[in-house]
Amino acid sequence: MRKETLKTIIKDTHSSRVLFIVAEVGNTKFLVELIRQYPDLIWKVNDDNQTIFHIAVKNLHQGIYNLLYEIGAIKDLITPLRDSKENNMLRLVGKIVKQKRLEDVTGVxxxxxxxxxxxxEVKNMIPPSYRERKNEDGLTPHELFRMEHKELGTQGEKWMKGTAT
Known part of the structure; x- marks a missing residue:
């Protein structure tokens, strides 16, 4: 392998990692600047076959997610992409968000x-034919959402009753 090729591979891998770290922490401004300079970055996927938009959805970063509205019809090619476990964006929303991200909202x-x-919101972005597709665990996005949020729903019900009294 030529030295230049190895250097390019290392640089591409390192650059991609930075891109996904930026998406995970939700730095929208920096990501917008990167995409302006290198528009093809919207097609990059991580080791789990997720784009920056999948990462944004999973981590509830609305600013990055909203970039999908700005890229026009290309969003229809990105939103149905599935990760290595056959999860589309809607199924990623079904998984409960890290508690730390929810702490900025008071009350369960x-x-x-x-x-x-x-x-x-994400359901409306996903093509209708992908809304009920099952992942490798045999769950639709709605079933996964209900299962993952059962405890939060129970806590919310108790919180509402306590607040009402």
């Missing part, structure tokens, strides 16, 4: 409301 019921709104 409001946290659940935020999660539901996020699920419906």
């Amino acid at each position: 019921a409001l946290q659940m409301q935020r999660e539901l709104l996020w699920f419906h």
Whole structure:
């Protein structure tokens, strides 16, 4: 292997990692600048076959997710992409968001409301034929959402009753 080729591979791998770290922490401004300079970055996928938009959806970063509206019809090619476990974007929303991301919303019921709104937002972006597709575990996005959010729903119900009294 030529020295230049190895250097290019290492540089590409390192650059891609930075891209996904930026998406994971939700640095929208920096990501926008990267995409302006290198538009092909929207097609990059990580080791799990996820784009920056999948990472944004999974981590509830609305600013990055909203970039999908700005890229036009290309979004219809990105949103149906599935990761290495056959999860599309909607199924990634079904998984419960890290508690740390939910702490900025007071009250468990409001946290659940935020999660539901996020699920419906992404559901509207996904092509209809992908909304009920099952992953390798045999779950639809809605089934996964219900299963993952069962405890949060129970806590929200208790919180609402306690607040009402």
